[in-house]
Amino acid sequence: MKKTLLGTTALVTAGLVAGPALASDPLNVTVSGSLITGFYFVDSDGNNDDTKVPVVARDLTVNAEGTLDNGLVAGATLMLELGDDEGAAAPANDDATFQEVFAYLEGGFGRTEIGATDSASFKMHYSSPWFVPGNGVDSPNIFNGGPQTAGGLAATPSSRTSTYALLTEDDNKISYFTPRLAGFQLGVSYTPDVNGNNPVANGFGVSAQNSGVEEVFEIAANYAGEFGAVSVGIDGFYGTGDAPAAGGGDPEEWGVGANLGFAGFTLGGAWYQNEDIARGTQSTALSGDETEVWTAGLAYGSGPWTVGTAYLESTGERTGVADTSVEFWQIGGGYSLGAGVDLGLDIQLIEDDNGAGVTTDSESAGIVLAISF
Structure with a gap:
């Protein structure tokens, strides 16, 4: 086996040196993008702001792919993610920043990804369905709730609003996905250092040590198949890393999710739990913190129409400190005006408990216009 591997390596190296002798057709380049906008009326405890115009998911994606x-x-x-124009500090400003940059190889062996992108645990996860264009209760793009502050609602909810694996988000990593066999697939990811949610340029050195969470290993498995007229999707994942700084603990996260589809209906849900990850964040290590999140939803689609309802509940715990929590109901739907153009109605009922004796109730309703190309 060792001799065979060495021979294979020599052949590959020779091919790289030869260049044009084994050249394939140029990779096909495509450009796509998305923009989600909305107009909402928001009624929350003590909040004087009763209207909101969110502009989110402003991104352009360039993909180059070809068969060798x-x-x-x-x-x-x-x-490429586009900043807003509110004069905020970087990265939430007018600048455009690369959110994901990665390369991949795919064949009979499976698929390998190297670079800044989400982990296998994230990409293989099932959860409650999204029926409002560009928005849902699990990892919402538009969230009209949060703890009450003197200036209105805080931008960050008191407890996590996602069942997805977000410990490493878009940090540089290597991932491998097996071929799908009899409906089953396995994925693994390794992230050397968690120190940002955008591509990290470290080609001229090594990742900074003791800067956050390190050596993160993630593993996920899912099943996708059909039984007669019923489609089924199930997944489970686990991830763990080291936090060398004092008080960081050893962050862990795990979860499961499922979708069932039948005659236009989609029933979906997920459960997630972590340890030693700060309650109000997705990827900051903090020893003693725990968060549990679950969600369930039902959607129905027929022709250009989609309607549904979904619920998410999240609780953050810390020894000796009051729990924080978020409850999020969403009701609404969408209508496809044409290819890549969707109009939706979004109704949100949110209760946020900041753990300091302040519970904020927020109700909102609005229209969403989502454009993708």
């Missing part, structure tokens, strides 16, 4: 002479599919993805 040896049958492998090679590609690269660069996702």
Whole structure:
């Protein structure tokens, strides 16, 4: 086996040096993007702001992909996220930043990704369905709630609003996905250092140590199949890392999710739990903190129409400190005006308990216009 591997390496190296002798057709380049906008009326405890115009998911994605002479599919993805114009500090300003930058190879062996992108645990997860264009209760793009402050609602809810694995988000990593066999697939990811949610340029050195969470290993498995007229999707994941700084603990997160589809209906839900991750964040280590999140939803689609309802509940715990919590109901739907153009109605009922004796109730209703191309 060792001799065979060395021989294979020599052949590959020779091919790289030879260049044009094994050249394939140029990779096909595509450009896509999305923009989600809305107009909401918001009624919350003590909040004088009763209207909101969110503009979110402003991104452009460039993807280059092609099939090589040896049958492998090679590609690269660069996702550019556009800042807002509210004069906020970086990265939430007018600048455009790369949110994801990664390369991949795919073939009979499976798929390998290297670079700044979400982990296998994130990409293989099932949860409650989204029926409002560009928005849902699990990892919402538009969230009209949060703890009450002197200036209105805080931008960050008191407890986590996602069942997805977000410990490493878009940090530089390597991931491998097996081929799907009899409906089953396995995925693993390794992230050396968690120190930002955008691509980290470290080609001329090594990642900074003791700067946050390190050595994160994640593993996920899912099943996708059909039983007669019923489609089924199930997944489970686990991730753990080291936090060398004092008080960081050893962050862990795990969860499961499922979707069932039948005659236009989609029933979905998920459960998530973590330890030693700060209650109000997704990827900051803090020893003693725990968070549990669950969600369930039902959607129905027929022709251009989609309607549904979903619920998410989250609780954050810390020894000796009052629990924080978020309850989030969403009711609404969407209508496809044409390819890539969707109009929706979004009704949100949110209760946020900040753990300091202040519970904020927020009700909102609005229209959403989502454009993708």
